[in-house]
Amino acid sequence: MSDRLVHLAANLEKVLGKRVQSIEIALGEVTVVVNADTYFESAMLMRDDPSLAFEQLIDLCGVDYQDFRDGAWNGQRFGVVSHLLSLEHNWRLRVRVFAPDDSYPLVASITPVWSSANWFEREAFDLYGIIFEGHEDLRRILTDYGFIGHPFRKDFPISGNVEMRYDPELKRVVYQPVTIEAREITPRIVREEQYGDPV
Template identity: 85%
Template sequence: MSDRLAQLVANLEKVLGKRANSIHSALGEVTVVLNADTYLESAMLLRDEPSLAFEQLIDLCGVDYQDFRDGAWTGQRFAAVTHLLSLAHNWRLRVRVFAPEDAYPVVASLTPVWAAANWFEREAFDLYGILFDGHEDLRRILTDYGFIGHPFRKDFPITGNVEMRFDPELKRVVYQPVTIEAREITPRIVREEQYGGPV
C-alpha cells in the first residue's frame, strides 16, 4: 500500500471509529463498509472532516449478493455502494452499506449530503428495490410506472412477468402475460476440418 493510501486509511480510522465495520485497501483502492444505523452521519463526516474532504459523489449503485461466491456468501443480501472523490486531497473512496433486512431493504438517503445521489438512488430503488429513507422523490426512473418487481434482482425471471405490445385494433399499447416459451438452446459446434470449407 502506498503512503497516500495508508494516510487515507489512517484518517478514515480516526474519523469514523466504530461507525465503520471494516476499512481495507486492495489494488490501489480503499473500501470502507459502514454501519447502516450511522450511514448518514458517517457520510457527513466523510464530506465535512478536513482530513477527508470527500466533496463529490461520483456514483451510487445497488448490489444483490444473493448466490455470491457460488452461494458461500452469508451476509446481508442488498447493499448500496458509493464512490466518492476528494478534490482537495485527490483521493477516491468506495463506501458500502448493507441493508439490515433482506425482505425490506432500507438505508438512509445521501441526498442531504450530496445532491448528486438523487437519480442514482432512484435507479437503485427501481432496479434492486432498495429504499432510501429520507429521499424526497423516490420513484421509478428506468422502468415503466406500472412495472412489477425489480429487474436486477437475481431472483427476477429473465423473461420478466409481462410484455407490452402495440395492439392495432385498440390503437394503444397493451400489457399481457409473457408469451416467450422457455427452450433449451444448443450451440452449433464448428469443427476445424469444416471451418471455411464447402458445406
C-alpha cells in the same frame, strides 16, 4: 501499498470511529464498510471533516449479493456502494453499506449530503428495490411505472412477469402475460454448393 492509501485509511478510522465495520485496501483503492444506522452521519463526516473532504459523490449503485461467490456469502443480501472523490486531497474512496433487513432493504438517503445521489438512488430503488429513507422523490426512473418487481434482483425471472406490445386494434400499448414458447434451437449449416470440392 501506497502511503497515501494508508494515510486515508488511518484518517477514516480516526474520524468515523465505531461507525466503521471494516476498512480494506485492495487494488489501489480504499473500501470502507459503514454501519447502516450511522450511514448518513458517516457521509456527513466524510464530506465535512477537513482530513477527508470528500466533496463529490461520483457514483452510487445497488448490489444484490444473493449467490455471491457461488453461495459462500454469509452477509446481508442488499448493499449500496458509493464512490467518493476528494479534490482537495486527490483521493478516492469506495463506501459500502448493507441493508439490515433482506425482506425490506432500507438505508438512509444521502441526497442531502451529495445532491448527485438523487438519480443514482432512484435507479437503485427501481432496479433492486432498495428503499432510501428520506429521499424526497423516490420513484422509478428506468422501468415503466406499472412495472412489477425489480429486474436486477437475482431472483427476478429472466423472462420477466409481463410483456408489452402495441395493439393495432386498440391503438395503444398493452400488457399481457409472457408468451415465450420453448423452442428447439438447431444450428443450420449453410455452405456453397461447391464447398470442399477439389479445385
